[in-house]
Amino acid sequence: MTVLAMRDVWKVYGEGPAEVHALRGVDLSVDAGELVAVMGPSGSGKSTLLTIAGSLEEPTSGEVYVEGAALSAMGRNDRARLRRRSIGYVFQDFNLLAGLTAAENVSLPLELDGVGTRTASAVGLKALEDFGLAERAGSFPDELSGGERQRVAIARAVVGDRTLLLADEPSGALDSANGEAVMRLIRAACQRGVAGVVVTHDAQLASWADRVMFLRDGRVVDQTAPPAGPESLLAPSRR
Amino acid sequence: MSVRHALLALLSEGPKYGLQLRQEFEARTGEVWPLNVGQVYTTLQRLERDGLVESDDAGDDGPQRAYRITASGEHELAAWLRTPPDLSSPPRDELVIKILVALQLPGVDVHEVIQSHRRYLVELMQEWTRLKEYAADRDLSFALAVDAELYRLDSVVRWLDAADGRIRRSGLEPPPAATPGLPKLPRTVEVRR
Secondary structure, three states: OEEEEEEEEEEEEOOHHHOEEEEEEEEEEEEOOOEEEEEOOOOOOHHHHHHHHOOOOOOOEEEEEEOOEEHHHOOHHHHHHHHHHOEEEEOOOOOOOOOOOHHHHHHHHHHHOOOOHHHHHHHHHHHHHHOOOHHHOOOOHHHOOHHHHHHHHHHHHHOOOOOEEEEEOOOOOOOHHHHHHHHHHHHHHHHOOOEEEEEEOOHHHHOOOOEEEEEEOOEEEEEOOOOOOHHHHOOHHHO | OOHHHHHHHHHOOOOEEHHHHHHHHHHHOOOOOOOOHHHHHHHHHHHHHOOOEEEOOOOOOOOOOEEEEOHHHHHHHHHHHHOOOOOOOOOOOHHHHHHHHHHHOOOOOHHHHHHHHHHHHHHHHHHHHHHHHHHHHHOHHHHHHHHHHHHHHHHHHHHHHHHHHHHHHOOOOOOOOOOOOOOOOOOOOOOOO
């Protein structure tokens, strides 16, 4: 099932001589259970692509479908509900709320969506347990390490029944071990059926994806072939 | 990869048979580099000739012959572990040469050439990452070997990204006819026929 589809999406900022084409006719489909990486240098349109996919911004032309529904046909409230229920975001700088504990940060999207506080807390706590953070549930973001903060952010992004996970340079300033841990969590979420999109300039992060798309000057210029299966790297004599 | 020193390392743990050395070599290197048994015996013969290992006098060269490390072998191994590999002079990198050639050839889009190499490298990295995902939790040697490969490929992708950016910034103006001090392409590369 296709969870996210972008069809001939254009985004233009400014007018006249100051006009900037951030996206030029992007097509992208991501199925449930699939992880797609979008790789490109800064200024290639990666972050714009992600904010438009997540309905945080509207395209100048073209259409975005989430779970089959066209975003342009939705009202503001419907889009806000879709963002709360179906879409999880992971940002480079985590964007946790400093005044809330780890558990409260994770259960927040559920509460905003009208789930009762007790149920939301229980679900949030369970999500933290799944990410090996049960004992940090009562800690505030500034009491957590960078790696723990990003795990909380991912738990928040997948809590409830989200179907689409959008991540912008999710390993940000983390060291390589924590960066790898973040990608393992994102892959685990996809293996449970979430459709994932990671935008990054980092080939090591992108290589966790099922498919890597290359963005240049707002266009998808190329993509990797479907993975061949790990055994192709090893000499036939190995087994 | 020095098979010679890897075998010395295995023998420093105690005497071993040739076949056993091959199995242990593959297990310790995460089975990333398969080794044929002929390579093992040829290497052992050379090590013996150089006095770095010794074997039972009796018996044939077959699987029943046990080898052990000598004192000079121990010394050689200790020295090798601490000798940095030669990274001081840049290797003649085929990819660098291809990009330099593409840059100068009329009618060739160097960015397209760069992208085709970038895609290939990222596909390779995806395969290595897949291997790491499924196997590395159980095998430290394997994880280390895969990481080394991923970092090596990553550095090549980064160079391509940097080259791509540098060429774009230069505005793709044709290079000046003769700039003193620029490295010349190796003579073996024929730019134009």
